[in-house]
Amino acid sequence: MTARRLRGACRAHLVAALAGCLVGLVGGAFRWCLQRADALRGRLLETAAGLGGGLGWLVPVALTAAGAALACAIARRVPHAAGSGIQHVEAVWRGESEAPTWRLLPAKFAGGVVAIGSGLVLGREGPAVHMGAAIGAEAGRRTGLGADDIRLLHTSLAGAGLAVAFAAPLGGLLFVCEEVTRSVRPRLVLMTLVGTAAAAAVSALIAGGAPIFPFPDAPAPPVWLLPVFLLFGATAGLLGAAYGGLVIGSLALSDRLAARVPATARAALIGAVVGLLMAVDPLFAGGGDPLGERLLAGWSPAVGVLAAYLAVRFAAGPLSYAAGTPGGLFAPLLAVGALWGALAHAAAGPLLPGQAAGSGAFAVVGMAALFAAVVRAPATGIVLVVEMTGATSLVLPLLAACFAAALTADRLGSEPVYDRLRRRMQERP
Known part of the structure; x- marks a missing residue:
């Protein structure tokens, strides 16, 4: 590897580490907000149940209907903000779509908190993956990296988003290789490792790094x-x-x-x-x-x-x-x-x-x-x-x-x- 290529690789990996810290901050805050929203929804449901009669049913119906309508209105203002976003990450990797800009972040964050927090049966990992990808692409653009490195950052930081959503850094790496790219490329793996490790570390400071579903110790089945x-x-x-x-x-x-x-x-x-x-x-x-x-x-x-x-x-x-x-x-x-x-x-x-x-x-x-x-x-x-x-x-x-x-x-x-x-x-x- 020439000195110029070595400097370029080091620069891209440094950007991946810094962008990973930002993914951890945004993703950790997203998880924290959802935890608070779930707690608030639980208290509202308890209060509504105590009212009895029609009000006990009206409160949850109105809450989720209003949350879904507001989240939909937010998502419609930004392209690709609706839904999971993972399919868009895959399309960008395949050259079928353009990488998102920073405008996706507030729409995914606010819309996701409102939709999931109001009770819709949706997961936090889709917005986290899409926000991670947007942060990676924007970091590559802002630091003047080439188109190939921007695409690599977009994809690798998507894995960091999944790692933050589920406190699963290795899962984030495998997700990038097995699901998004369906390939194992050394540079992509290294960038994903760097970004995922940084994201998981920062997120753990905000939302904790313990297993999401702790399973009691049990012997292996025969x-x-x-x-x-x-x-x-x-x-x-x-x-x-x-x-x-x-x-x-x-x-x-x-x-x-x-x-x-x-x-x-x-x-x-x-x-x-x-x-x-x-x-x-x-x-x-x-x-x-x-x-x-x-x-x-x-x-x-x-x-x-x-x-x-x-x-x-x-x-x-x-x-x-x-x-x-x-x-x-x-x-x-x-x-x-x-x-x-x-x-x-x-x-x-x-x-x-x-x-x-x-x-x-x-x-x-x-x-x-x-x-x-x-x-x-x-x-x-x-x-x-x-x-x-x-x-x-x-x-x-x-x-x-x-x-x-x-x-x-x-x-x-x-x-x-x-x-x-x-x-x-x-x-x-």
Whole structure:
């Protein structure tokens, strides 16, 4: 390597480190705001429940409807601010779209806090990834880097955004290689490592760096149970294919209504439906972290209750995504996967020897398996879930289930959801 190229590489990596610190600051603040918004929503729901009568139902309906309409209005002011943003990050890497500017940041931040905080079934990782990518691209422009380095910064800092959202730095690196670029390039890997490490360190100072879903220490399931996890992964593949189809179908239905119903009105209507579900049970709404925590801790309600939670959140996630607000798919997807795992354990548990594997173990494996089926990034799903839970004893079941889930979804002809979303983004005027 010549001295000039060496200086250029050092400069790009220094920019990645500094931009990573900014991603950690913005992403950590985003998580902190969402935590405060969730707490405030919980207090409002408790107060509304105490009012009784129609007011007890009106407050959550009005809250989520207003939040969805406001977030949609914010997103419509900036191109690509609606939805997850991951498909846009992938399109930029492929040269199909231009990298976003700094104007995306306030729209994603404010719109995401309002939409997710009001109770829509959306995830924080989409806005975090998109904001990280925007920060990386803007940092490259401001420091006079070349077009190739700007694209590398845009992509690598997207991984830093995911790392901040889930406190999962290795997951952020794998996400860049397996999902966004589908390649391993030394310079991209190094820039992602630098940016992700800086982002994770700064974010931990603001929002904490502990696992999102701490999983109690448990012995590894016996090896003879791996065929059970293979079969379970196959069922998750079926569920994942249906979930991805429902996401695209909900967006298509929203598009068909566009000529008759304004976007903000559609968002408000969707918000009202989710708010009504939230009035019935707060666990029906939101990103799904409280539900995931309960399931991983071994919470085992009746089979009918688990089935009801699964059915509602299975439909509410794609419905919320169709509202056109900032928000991602990952977090709600993980909650559905945990529910599927708990439900599978409740159904099959009596057939298994005692202590073979608890419901929490099936919930952990279900999170990664459904992720692998919908996103088609099994290695990323496994590492993300292990970092989020600390469940290193479940690596073999995770490998078996994610292999079966991804293979089943692929054999069913189900495309990865972000490929479909990226193509849809390119086809729209």
